[in-house]
Every structure is written in structure tokens, then in C-alpha cells.
Amino acid sequence: MPHNAWAIPGLALLAYALIVFFGRRFGERAAFIPIIALGGSFVLAVINLLAVIGGATAEVRFDWLHLGERTITMGYRVGPVEAVVLFMVTLVSLMVLLFSKGYMHGDAKFNRFFANVTLFITGMLLLVIADNFLLFLVAWEVMGLCSYLLIGHWFEDLDNAKAAMKAFLTTRLGDVGLMLGVWMLFLATGSFRFDEITKEISKGQMDVAFLTLAALALFSGAVGKSAQVPLHIWLPDAMAGPTPVSALIHAATMVAAGVFLVARSFPIFQAAPDAMLTVAVIGAITALMAALIATVQTDIKKSLAYSTVSQLGFMMLALGVGGFAAGIFHLLTHAFFKALLFLGSGSVIHAAHTQEMHKMGGLFRKLPVTGATFIIGTLALAGIPPLAGFFSKDEILLEAFHFERAPILFWMAVFAAFLTAYYMTRSVILTFFGKPRDHHVYDHAHESPPIMALPLLILAVPAVFAGLAGAPFAGSWLQHFIDPHVHLPEPSGFVQNVAIGVSVAGIVVAFLIYQVGILNRQAAIRVLKPVYVLFKQKFYFDHVAMGIVAVTVAISRFVATVDKWVVDGLVNGLGWFVFQMGQGARRFAAGSAQAYAMVMALAIAVGLFVYQAMGG
């Protein structure tokens, strides 16, 4: 069965082509094209997963290009990791498509939205099964393109267009590093294929400094795509896109592709300990910093966006400290509950027509399904057992705890975990509980239609149960499945208690502040002013980025000026001079045959003369 895995992205691609060419005829019913196709992909992914659990794998490839002496192949590979991720991606995609059918109802570019989302899904599915860096890059950038197009879906508003451009350019910055890494590895191993590169590296004859550089180059691509510090700045702005896009692309799938990239090239990183450490450190910094910023966001989506950045940091941290299985595990569980949370926020926005949490409040009564599922997502993300996030986050903390090169990373992660529980509880209370702060918003709010509520209910299921697949009492089945040679870290009661403790503490603190009102928020902000401003200004990363842009623009203007007045100025000046000298140019310009012949003869004469003179 895995041999037919090509059909999983294949169906999505077919749906894309159908919408592009025939979508207009169907109006909004065109949305059913990708919904049906993805339904098919999901069924295939399930069958596929069962087959792989049964021990099957597939590798299919063909010769794609002969270049010099080398043959470059294209192909795909389906093993345990691919099978599980395919399952996740098809499920989340299908839910997002269903939700979008309701959410985007009446949008002027409804069909275009579905076309772009479908192309995106194709890219993501292709990325998962690619067996080589070239196909991986194609899928990677197709996703980047769709992300750009979807962030800028409402491009009539230039702010959205700017956010789209920012996302593309920031990730591009990382991507050139990724390409560099791919070139280095190709030149060293003669292949783009993951398995062949791994084989060459496992021979142990490659220079560690070289591998470190190559791994870091690859990692820069992951930093851009997975919004790690310092290239994280695009993701919060990407919330300008329609909310289902945020759920699918900017929470569950594309941003996880960077993590997936590191996992894909894990043998390279393992051979370069310093690169691993860098991944871990960047991951931990990102996890913590984004969590801190999330605590002061008032926009329900922005808060979730920083949460995503933070959780991606957790995944990177897991990989960096050597926890391959833990990283993938969290990638999977996070996809479910974060997609749920984003779709939930979409449902809230759909009802309230605002994203400002300070204008909400008390919406639980109006939106019971949304509210209940949002709370489930929150508890899963906060790491309350036995929900999905608990097991995967616990696994990461455990890996970090056993990482001896930098013990501080564990504590950074613990603090970030506390903050996670805190800011999510804050969001829940501000949105759903307390007194309505804006009666206009409150009075007009209504629960979303079934086509939007249903995906929330369905996604709540894995948000609750997905973690059990990797739970210790289930023998950590998932970890053993995706990595048969996994060395699970020694379980630690201490780590588990800390994990549960900070999660509960985060919830309690947020509850005390936002529900009970134990402390005056305004007063607290006044006391903590410098810190508050630092968080509010997002650690000034955007300012630095704007500075770099401004400098680049200045240089480009300078170059254009030099080009016009110096480089071209000399040419025009010379031309003018010659023209004045004899008006000879005029005859030239008229294309007169004699003048032309004369000049040609002259040139030959000069050639002859010079040749003679130099005694050739």
C-alpha cells in the first residue's frame, strides 16, 4: 500500500487543477472538490499508516536528470515518520477545509482561497514523502508561495500585502542558507538523497567542521520556516491572513516543516555536536522569548501566533538535545491542538467581528461549542494530563533534563511551560469568561454553523487522546514506532512533577489575576513598565529588521544613482563628446551603408596595423 503514497498529494494536486480550471462554474460549491479529494487522501493516509504499522515501507524513484557524470533521481519514501505525519496533515487539512467552507462564505475570492489552500496541502504532503533535498525544496517553496498568497489574500489592504511580503522575504533569508547546505552536501556526497547522504556521513570520514557548517546552513532554512529567533518576526504578522490559513499553515503544518527538515537531516546534525547545541539553544531561546511576548498580546490570534513560535522552539529544543522522537511527537500533538485553537479563534472572530480580547468577555454562554473545545485545546497545550500536550512536552523536558552540555536549557523550557499555561488561561478568561466588555460585540455574537463547529469537535478528539500513543504507560509506542532504535531517556518523577506543577501554577496564577482580580493589572503594568514595554515591543527584533531594510533600500538608491549619473553618465558624456567632435555620429545613426562599410573597413585596417606593428 505505501507504494501508492504518491496518490495522497496526487489527489490534492488534482483537486487544485480542477478548481483552477473549472472552479468558477461551481461557485462556492467548488469547495467540495478539495474536501472530497482530501477525504480520499485521508483514507489513503489511514490505510497507509496501518500498512506501515504492519511493517511495510516503500521507496519509489526514477532518474530525473543526468548532469555531468552524475544521475539525479526523484522519488518518495514512506516509512513510519512519513506515515504518521501524512495522517496528521491530511486530517488537519480536511478539518481546515471544512471549516473554511463556512468561514470564507461570501468572500469575493472564495475560489482562489480554496485553490491556494489546496496547492499548499499538495506541497506539504509532497514535502513529507520527498526522499531527496531537491523535491523537498520544491515542496518547501510551493508552501512558501501559498503562504505568501494566503497571507495576502485580502491584498486590497496594503498592510496585508506587506505582511505577505515580510513573510516571504524573511523565510527567503533562511532559504538561501538551506540551499547552501544542500549544495555543500551534494558536492561532498554526490547526491541529494537523504539516505545516500546519511550513508556517506555514517562512514565517519567527513570533516566535522564541514558538517557543522552544512548543518547550520540547513538549520537557517528551518529557522526561517519554523519562525525561530531571530527570523520569527514574520509569523505574528502572518496572522493578517484568513484564520483557517493561520490554523493550517501557520500553526499545524508549514511552520512545522522546519522542524521536519531538522528531523530529516538528523544524521547530519548528530555528526556535528556544535550544530546540535545551536539548534537546542535557539529552540530554548525561542520557546522562552515567544512565550514572554505572548503574555502581553491582546489580539487573540497574535497570542496564539507567539504561542506557536514558542512551541516550535520546544520542538527544536527536543531535536537539539537529541530527542528525535520527542520532537516529532510534539510536532504531531501540537498540530492537533493548535489547529483546534486557531480554528476556535476563527470561530470567535467570526462571531465577534473583532480580534481584540479586551473587547470580548463572557462569550462562553454565546459560543458553547467553541468555548468548550477551545478550553480543551488550552488544557492540551498547557500540558495538563492526560491531554495530548502533556505527554509530548513531558518527553521534551525529560530529554532537556538529561542534556548535560547546557542544563539551563531545561529550566528555560520549564519557565516557558509555566508561561504557556499562564497566557492560554489568560486568553480563555478574557475571551469566554468575566463580564462582556463590549455589549455590541456580545449582543451580536452567535455560535458558528455546524460546518465550522464540526471540525472543532473532531479535532478535540486527538487533542485529548493523541498523547496516549506516546505515553510511558503505553510503552511509549509512538516513539518506538517512528524510531525503532530510540533510546528513551530515563523517566524522572522529578521532571514529571515539575511539568505538572508549572502547568497548574500557570493556570492558577492567570486565574487569580484575570478572574479573581487579586491584583490590579494597571498597577502591575506600571510597576513592571520596562519589562512590559520590552515584551510589548517584542524585544525590538522588528526594529532591527526595519533598520536592515532601510539600509538596503538606501544602498539600492545609491547604486541606482551611481548607475544613472556615473556609469551611464560616462557613456552618454563620451557619446556627446564624439558627437560634438564631428557630427559623425549622425551619419552613423542614419544607418548609412557607406559609413557602416567604412567603419568596418577601418576596423579591419586597425586590426591589421596593430598586428603588423606588434610583429605578430
Add this chain to the structure above:
Amino acid sequence: MTLPVLSLLIFVPLIGAAIGLLIPADQKASIKGWVFAVTLMPLVLVGIMWPSFTGGSAGMQFTENIPWVPSLGISYNLGVDGLSFPLIALTAFVFPLATAAAFGFDKRVKEFFILILVLETAVMGVFLALDYILFYVFWEAVLIPMYFLIAIWGGSRREFAAIKFLIYTMVGSLLMLVGIVALYLATGSQTFSITELANLASSKVSSTWSVWIFLALFLGFAIKVPVWPFHTWLPDAHVEAPTPISVILAAILLKMGTYAIVRISHPTFPEIAQYFAYALGVLGVINIIYGALAAMAQKDVKKLVAYSSVSHMGYVLLGVAAATPESVSGAVFQMVSHGVISAMLFLLVGIFYDRTHTRDMTKLRGMAVAAPTAGVIMTFAAMGNLGLPGLSGFIGEFFTLLGTLNVFTTLVYVTLIGLVLTAAFNLLMLYRVLMGKPREEFAVMPDASPRELFTLVPLMAATLLLGLWPRLIIDMTNPVVTNFVSRLTGGA
């Protein structure tokens, strides 16, 4: 006797032009129809040649060799190999599209369309000639129709741009001619055959002379590419030229320069080429970075696209300088890819200009609202232009830089900045032209017409096809590239 198919490729357009002269000037529709039909014939010929063209061979195929001026060793010598075949295919592909793009013209229609055919003959001749004199004749012949096409049908500063184009490129050709004559004399042989002189040069020409001749030839070609700092004729010519001519200029004429470098100056003087390799690489990188920066600062969208060409031709130069199988394959691929993508961009700029009569990006804006289909296509073209994987631009840049990395490591690092800048100016173009709400006077305009789509869709298809299946070109170029590389590096 076999059909002299290469001669047909060259002279069918010219014969078509001669017949076209017989059509009365006021029958504009018949002239347009006739000329379009004639431009389709080279495409048909290329289609016929394709199956019998042997991709795996490095040698010249379909050769024709007839003595022309035997006393001097000049002959009418034609041939095609894996380097020139993609370029004649590109030429045959772009000319009908450019012709169709000119169907809206109303000014001096007969002359315009006839000149297009003359131009096609000259361009085909450049890519197929294997004799220096023949090559030179065609090379110069390109200038004449080009001059008139810009000077008569161009924009407000058309005469200035046309003269500048003519003089600048003619200075280049004269340098080249001096080089050719010197090479002929220095080898002391009775032939102008490009391949034979290349084989003789290393043994017969002193190294000092080799340097001078190489530089003369290279400079002549470099102006055409154009290589910085000899590029400033290009933005002027592009801005003033009418859309179809801009398309031909960017898609095909620029390739004459890089083609000549790969065909003539480098193989003839491999040691000298290797001696200057780093310098040429640096020039390539300057083209890439400088072109991208200059593009970013332009307000005129056509100038932006013109500087984008300067930037993209830099990859060709860099890849050829690095002289590895990957880098040269990438460079040759980039020639074709840039031809297709830049043609698309110029057509789109023309479409928006046609509606708004401006190319000023501070006034354009919201075009994707006003003309959604054209907007989608421009986005596609810009993605091709910035090297999005899956489209043809990626293959050229990717393999050029891959192949260059171990040769000029630092230069590749610098070029990485260029890759970001390329993305930046392309996105900036999309932002300024397409995004936002259109100005009131441009809010209602016709979207791309069926005829315009007819010119654009084949180019889109080619961009996608070459991006996904680069074998179409690389299978042909591979043996030639292998030869080229071993000639350059083996001889050093």
C-alpha cells in the same frame, strides 16, 4: 540529398519577408497574418529536427558547409549542437509570440512586421553560423532591424535609445571584428572556421596575442550580454522599445553575448579564459548584486525588469567562469529560462501599459484588482524570476551556484545576498503593481484578452515544464558542456 534544414531556419523568415513586401501596406490584417504564419515555420522546423537531433553527442549536427570566398577561407558553414539547439528552439518559440503581441500595432504595420522577420533571420544566423565572417555578418545584421524597430516604434526618447543601442553595440562588434581578424592572421591559416581556429589557436598564437584577442572578443560579447559596466544601453533600449521588441531583446538578443562566450572566446582560448576566470566570476557577481540593487530602486516597472535581466545574466557569466559541469549546465539553462521568463514579464508590463499608459509604479497599484488574470500571471512570472523551485529560473540558478561553490566559494557566499535581493525586488514589484486598491481612473479596465493570453500561456507552460523536467534541455547540453569543461580545465 538531405534537406538543408538549418538554411531553411535562417532564410524562411527572410523569404517570408520578401513575399510580405508584395502585400499592399494598407492590408494590415493580411500582413499580420502572413508574418505570424511565417514565424510559425521555424517552430515547425525545430519540431521536425527535435526527434532526429542526437542529444548524446557533442558534435555538430545538420551541418552545411559550402565555400564562400575560398581564397580567404571563408565558407558558408552552419551546424547545430547541444548548445545552440536550445537557443534556436527558444528563438523559434518566442518570435511567434512576440509577433502576436504586436497585432495591436497600427503604425507603419508593414515595415514593422517585415523587420521582425529580418530580425529572426539574423538571430538564427548568429546561433547557427560556424564561420567567423558569417557569424559576424549575422551579428551585425541583427542591429539594423533592431535599430529601426526601436527608433520608429519606440517611446518618447526612442531616437536617443536607438542610437545609443546602435553605437554601443557597434563598438562591441568592432572590437570583436578586430579580434577575429587578428585571430585569423595570428594563426596564419586559410580558414575562418570557428572550430578549426579554436583548435589552432593554442599552438599558433603567442600568449600575449591570445590575451589581447581574447579580450577583444570577450569585450565585444560582454557589451551584448550586457556585463557591468557596459550595461547602461539596456535599460534605455528596453524602456523605449515597443513591447514585442523588448520581449525579443531580453529573451533572445542578450543570449547572443553569452552564447558567443561559450561558443567562441572561451573554447578558443581556454588557458586565457581560465586565467581570467576569477575576474569574470567577479563581474558575474557584480551583475547579480548590482543589477538587483538597481532594479530595487526603479520606479519604472520596465526599467526594473531590464535591470533584472542584468542581474540574471550575471549567473550565466558566473557559471561559465567557474567551468564545472554543474555550473556551465546551470548557466546554459539559465539562458533559456531567462528568455522565457523575461519575455513573460515584458509582455505583462506591456499589458498594463496598454491600459494605463504608465509604467510608473507609484501610479500603478491594485492591478490585481483591476485585472485579476493578468495579476495572477504576473505573480507567476515574478516567482519564476526570483527562482522559485519548481519553475525554470530555479534550475539555472541552483545548478550554477552549486557548481560554482567549490570553485569560487566566497563569490557564492556573496551571491546568496543576491538571491535575497532578487526576491526583494520581485516582491516589491508585485506589491507596487498588483496590491492595494487601484486608482480611480484605472479601476475599470479589460483583463488580459484571449490574444494576450495566447502570448502568455505558452511561456507559463514552458517555465513550469522546464522547471519540473529540465532534461528537455540538459540532456542536449550535457555532452557539449562536458566537452567545454574538459577543454577549459583539462588544458590548464
